[in-house]
Amino acid sequence: MVSVINTVDTSHEDMIHDAQMDYYGTRLATCSSDRSVKIFDVRNGGQILIADLRGHEGPVWQVAWAHPMYGNILASCSYDRKVIIWKEENGTWEKTHEHTGHDSSVNSVCWAPHDYGLILACGSSDGAISLLTYTGEGQWDVKKINNAHTIGCNAVSWAPAVVPGSLIDQPSGQKPNYIKKFASGGCDNLIKLWKEEEDGQWKEEQKLEAHSDWVRDVAWAPSIGLPTSTIASCSQDGRVFVWTCDDASSNTWSPKLLHKFNDVVWHVSWSITANILAVSGGDNKVTLWKESVDGQWVCISDVNKGQGSVSASVTEGQQNEQ
């Protein structure tokens, strides 16, 4: 039984564009057209405003939490062409870095797996993707991929960390050699897979073609210990594809059509344990999908907007449970 367990009143004065839970589900970050980024403590069903961050000069499109080992760090991107990285220092949240390397709206930000260090990928309407790497002492190194997608890049998503070979016999102090990859989706109807070369430059490894209109979102599924890689993509053309690659070395990706919706599909997202895909549609619903044993994707639930006075059921006890 699915129910609404908590409602957080963000008091945003304009449209909300993104809401993200932190790694442990204890904090919630939201961003809005009112140019602010807000952070709430949502433990035990409550809501306490921790920070109201101002710094953007336009609607803020996305927020992303970094892995907790780096502390409390949040990235935000906005129509104002900026990416801002916020950090909690001694109990207060402050802007710790501002990246202004794009010529138009930055649409998507995504942190790389923590194993790679603190790296942020940003996709922009100027068609470029920039990668910010923290090098220490407040310094961020920038690498830019120009013309990643013609017209614009709408989404970026990192592949989960896969360690080649065994981690057990690492010589003391040496970092294992990860193959860093991420996926991007753009207005050229393509999904592109990018790989970091030995010289530190990013190269386009593959193009995934199946959509007939702008790709609005891509999401690389978390790893569940199998050698298969899975990517979900959705587009202006109303289609959602699930791409799978059975073996990292073979590099052949096969798309499977999840569903054809009647309207633009804007957002796809994998649950943390990778077995459920949530898809939002222009038809004002969020649908949840799961893969069956025979490889077909089945819709298991439908989260719909209420029509007026339907009240959410709240189970006894959980409001005052510790």
Added chain:
Amino acid sequence: MEELDGEPIVTLIPGVDSKKQMCFDWGPGELLVCETSFHKKGKSETVPGCPFIYIVRKDVDVYSHILRKLFNESHGIFVGLQRIEELTGKSRKAQLVRVSKNYRSVIRACMEEMHQAAIAAKDSTSSRQFSSQVSILSAMELIWNLCEILFIEVAPAGPLLLLLLDWVRLHVCEVDSILADVLGSENPSKHESFWDSPGNTQTLTELELKWQHWHEECERHLQDGTFVSSPHLESLCKIMLGDEAALLEQKNLLSNWYHFLVTRLLYSHPTVKPIDLHFYAQSSLDLFLGAKSRPEPLDNILMAAFEFDIHQVIKECSIAFSNWWFVAHLTDLLDHCKLLQSHNLYFGSNMREFLLLEYASGLFSHHSLWQLGVDYFDYCPELGRVSLELHIERIPLSTEQKALKVLRICEQRQMTEQVRSICKILAMKAVRNNRLGSALSWSIRAKDAAFATLVSDRFLMDYCERGCFSDLDLIDNLGPAMMLSDRLTFLGKYREFHRLYGDKRFVDAASLLLSLMTSQIAPRSFWMTLLTDALPLLEQKQVIFSAEQTYELLRCLEDLTSGRPEQGEPDQQLQDDDIEATKVEMLRLSLARNLARAIIKEGSLEGS
């Protein structure tokens, strides 16, 4: 291939404008939903949006205070079942029946507590909620009990009816009161005392004979018109002959169709065989409900049980109940009875494992019940481990105690990746809060050499600034952990040098100091400090460094001063150069003097 029946469940989010859209994202255990508009425009919307974020979850029952007891105690029974030594034959059956009865008593205990809560509730809403939970638990126990009789005890013909009578009696209070009435009343005729028979222990043959006798006698009386004068006695006789119509006339005494079924069987087919059960069940249901009523979910579940369709029972229960507790535990028990064939399931090849995984995942949303979840994952051979790995990393490490608990669980299962990740998080948090000792012990636990090096450097920097070490206890007792990284080894040894010096074991201290440089364990940046540390040893009255050692020290000094690259800002460098130059001069002087004294000492007859 099983089809997914029914449309997907729709959950409505209140308050979101139908003209707008919903954006969402996953938290570790929930789904966040809010109103938005995906068409990205530069300017703001003219109509202000809804400022609410809705947090949606599917395992809310974990938060119930009373159900928690159910989860806790059934966990103990579950783990016990996985671990008990499998007996064979009759003893095995008895073993499994015992487990089943344990589960049922836990349900009943929970029901009782819930019932008390309903009575004690302060307002009518909570009272109603508690009461509805009581009915749900009661239904669970009813179903489980029936499953125990039909699937686990596997009662053959004869005893089956007795068990079913017990089942009905336990769950339908009215039967008891009727029996009490009948027992208490005066019975002028012999056959009315036959009402006593439920619950009596009689052998199958005795029962059949008795039954035959009574049945014939009743029929004779009816046909002879013995009861014409008393319609009441006549209908009583018809009932005892198993006349359905007569039974149905007493419908108000029968609370439901399965009570009707068992009563009917008692009078018409007391030695009913299990395989024939479903015929009578279906017709009892139809007759009792009549044309107007439709069967409810509970009726369907019971019917599936009477049809011995275990998979259907589990499926229906999964849909009917709001949490996975019931189906997960019952399925696991039935699996132990070897009753589940490998069934082609939608979301996994093993139904038992699928249900246990769903149940355990739900437990992880709770701040302390997650510990129970760990054991459930342990007994899921296919996906249990990887599920545990994913879930355990997301447990908030709010206290050191909790962190240690989580780590112990990971270490016990050789989940090295998770150990490393969790220790790293704690270590970095400690570094940020300047608790270097804590940071060091976390990095040692994580076997993270790179981080140990980082923390050791911080310790050394700290020492340079303050002239003393923090967390001496930790560094003094590193033991074999010292080998984790070169820098850590150096830190440990350097501290040892200080201890030796403090104990006035100067010769040992001197040798150690020298070896730190010659073995290349000390980072070059620290050599100046080490050489400066040598000064008091060189200035002692007695000669501590031998000539050989002094030559080594000189060599190190030369090494350091000659190979020095250009560093720092131009202005700063001049200043640094001055200080450095003075230091070097002092050292050279000290070393030269020591060399002279050492040579003399070693050359003379007393020295050796």
